[in-house]
Amino acid sequence: MSSAFIFVLLIALMLTGMPVSIALGLTVLTFMYTMTQVPIEAVALKLFSGIDSFEIMAIPFFILAGNFLTHGGVARRMIAFATAMVGHWYGGLGLAGVMACALFAAVSGSSPATVVAIGSIIMPAMVKQGFPKRFGAGVITTSGALGILIPPSIVMVIFAVATGGSVAIDPEGKRVLSASVGQLFMAGVIPGIMLATMLGLTTFYRAWKNDYPRMPKATWAEALQAFRDSIWGLLLVIIVMGGIYAGIFTPTEAAAMSAVYAFVIAVFVYRDMKLSDVPRVLLSSASMSAMILYIITNAVLFSFLMTSEQIPQAMTSWIVGSGISWVEFLLFVNILLLVAGNVMEPSSIVLITAPILFPIAVALGIHPVHLGILMTVNMEIGMCHPPVGLNLYVASGIAKMGITELTIATLPWLLTMLVFLVLVTYIPELSLWLPRMLGML
Amino acid sequence: MFFRILDRLEEILIASLLAAATLLIFVAVVHRYGTGVSFLYPYLIRFHISWAQELSIYMIIWVAKFGAAYGVRIGIHVGVDVLVNQLKPPYRKPVVMFGLFCGALFTGIIGTMGASFVIGLYPTDQTSPDLEIPSWIVYLCIPLGSYLMCFRFLQVLWSFWWTDELPHYDPGHVEGVDADAAAKELA
Numbered sequence A: 001m002s003s004a005f006i007f008v009l010l011i012a013l014m015l016t017g018m019p020v021s022i023a024l025g026l027t028v029l030t031f032m033y034t035m036t037q038v039p040i041e042a043v044a045l046k047l048f049s050g051i052d053s054f055e056i057m058a059i060p061f062f063i064l065a066g067n068f069l070t071h072g073g074v075a076r077r078m079i080a081f082a083t084a085m086v087g088h089w090y091g092g093l094g095l096a097g098v099m100a101c102a103l104f105a106a107v108s109g110s111s112p113a114t115v116v117a118i119g120s121i122i123m124p125a126m127v128k129q130g131f132p133k134r135f136g137a138g139v140i141t142t143s144g145a146l147g148i149l150i151p152p153s154i155v156m157v158i159f160a161v162a163t164g165g166s167v168a169i170d171p172e173g174k175r176v177l178s179a180s181v182g183q184l185f186m187a188g189v190i191p192g193i194m195l196a197t198m199l200g201l202t203t204f205y206r207a208w209k210n211d212y213p214r215m216p217k218a219t220w221a222e223a224l225q226a227f228r229d230s231i232w233g234l235l236l237v238i239i240v241m242g243g244i245y246a247g248i249f250t251p252t253e254a255a256a257m258s259a260v261y262a263f264v265i266a267v268f269v270y271r272d273m274k275l276s277d278v279p280r281v282l283l284s285s286a287s288m289s290a291m292i293l294y295i296i297t298n299a300v301l302f303s304f305l306m307t308s309e310q311i312p313q314a315m316t317s318w319i320v321g322s323g324i325s326w327v328e329f330l331l332f333v334n335i336l337l338l339v340a341g342n343v344m345e346p347s348s349i350v351l352i353t354a355p356i357l358f359p360i361a362v363a364l365g366i367h368p369v370h371l372g373i374l375m376t377v378n379m380e381i382g383m384c385h386p387p388v389g390l391n392l393y394v395a396s397g398i399a400k401m402g403i404t405e406l407t408i409a410t411l412p413w414l415l416t417m418l419v420f421l422v423l424v425t426y427i428p429e430l431s432l433w434l435p436r437m438l439g440m441l
Numbered sequence B: 001m002f003f004r005i006l007d008r009l010e011e012i013l014i015a016s017l018l019a020a021a022t023l024l025i026f027v028a029v030v031h032r033y034g035t036g037v038s039f040l041y042p043y044l045i046r047f048h049i050s051w052a053q054e055l056s057i058y059m060i061i062w063v064a065k066f067g068a069a070y071g072v073r074i075g076i077h078v079g080v081d082v083l084v085n086q087l088k089p090p091y092r093k094p095v096v097m098f099g100l101f102c103g104a105l106f107t108g109i110i111g112t113m114g115a116s117f118v119i120g121l122y123p124t125d126q127t128s129p130d131l132e133i134p135s136w137i138v139y140l141c142i143p144l145g146s147y148l149m150c151f152r153f154l155q156v157l158w159s160f161w162w163t164d165e166l167p168h169y170d171p172g173h174v175e176g177v178d179a180d181a182a183a184k185e186l187a
Helices: A002-015 A020-035 A041-049 A055-071 A074-086 A092-105 A111-129 A133-148 A154-163 A181-210 A220-245 A251-269 A275-308 A311-321 A326-340 A346-363 A368-383 A390-399 A403-426 A429-437 B002-034 B052-074 B089-121 B135-139 B141-163 B179-186
Strands: none
Touching: A002 A020, A002 A275, A002 A311, A020 A041, A020 A275, A020 A346, A020 B089, A041 A275, A041 B089, A041 B141, A055 A074, A055 A111, A055 A154, A055 A251, A055 A275, A055 B002, A055 B052, A074 A092, A074 A111, A074 A220, A074 A251, A092 A111, A092 A133, A092 A181, A092 A220, A111 A133, A111 A368, A111 A390, A133 A154, A133 A181, A133 A368, A133 A390, A133 A403, A154 A181, A154 A275, A154 A346, A154 A368, A181 A220, A181 A251, A181 A368, A181 A403, A181 A429, A220 A251, A251 A275, A251 B002, A275 A311, A275 A346, A275 B002, A275 B052, A311 A346, A326 A346, A326 A368, A326 A403, A346 A368, A368 A390, A368 A403, A368 A429, A390 A403, A403 A429, B002 B052, B052 B141, B089 B135, B089 B141, B135 B141
């Protein structure tokens, strides 16, 4: 009864269009005030202690690093490098765009940022070369989504945070901890490369069928030069992933290091950004981080309420009791998340659903890391289709195309992503093999 | 005039706290590995920065509280507006106003609860674990940030009532990216 009340109230409040964070907070306040004996002052304390963890600090630092990279000419050099590598194949600049998005995704944790960084440079260039606008926009909107699958990834940090404190029991009755940020990052590598390859193949096929322009083959000297120019950006991949894997940094420290590194590269090495631009970058990063952290604090309140009402436990025993297999459950999870992707942005979806899905998934024998990757892929897809896909809006701003036209333009790549989602859902080893090989699981 | 100063203060506070927190973690990591280098060891060991992690967390929490207020001003807090935007303007207006009012209500309540919490903490000599600064100062961000956010919601509500306009945040806008020049270089 009370759980139905919670969800009805939450959905009703959200449908008025108020910020998701406020809807979550008001639901908790209303419920506590009317139905429980929990001292209401505890709420104020929770708003502080909810984000009082070092792990969460990775989010603002990764956002800051990403913003420095977007502004600082790293993207432009990565595009030049990608063009030198694959530009002479069918797909030309389009294929280079996919590769550049994948490279940029490996230094940035957000997918709209990837669309902006790569798209705002490569889309005008593609149109100038004679590609239809739709083709370029379709490639970049979907490839930009790689930003949250290829580590570092803000969505993965949020998943780790959302499931961090909860207890789950696997089918053998053992206690299972949630996935760590490091494990999730490592697990994202192979699916990320795979999705980039699949999007590249789709691009290649469509360009080959329509005979779109290709770039002249770069000479070895040119390719080497492009590589040397982009080396500072590419090194960041090694700093972040290598640093975390070798145990030199925690993910949060790696994020702070990459923010400082990206600042130095943008201002002193590439000199594409003036020192006077820095305050504006800081301010936009701070407001973006604050928005996500504010949702997190309220979502922590909300999951505190759910836990005290035993909702996840009740749902777990109900689902396990009803004899649903993990195959059916994951199908349901995918549909739920794809539907949610139609109305909400990723951090809210993960924060609200992960604490409920995590204990159920573990009880059905699904590995937490697998669940995290699967949710990330779902979030990627949600970003690429209307009505709320952020990538779509960003890309439509850059390409000066309407949302409807752009949606049709992204369809071939969106279908590719759906095929990829099925693969990731039902072949857990895609996510689990690499971290297991590295001894991280 | 007062509003302009408040706006600027808010911006300066969150931008500089974010920069400081990032640098602090950077310095802490460099320090940790620097003490492993033998000739640097005698110099670095004199500084203890075990408090760095705690301080950076507190700084980011302050960024989160005040940044959330700034976010209301620039319209960065997104909600599920798919349905509301389908409504005809005369119906949409009260719904949006209700949403903004709820924002002000929630942040107002949280601000008041936070204030009473801080006041309760003030006479105690409770301090933070590593830095040992009085806890009430650390927690002060809850009432201050929430009341500021409440004020921002009321501001937006006021201007929406008169002008029918909401602050709109555009994630696709990037300052400093010279797309045309870069595109020319490629083509």
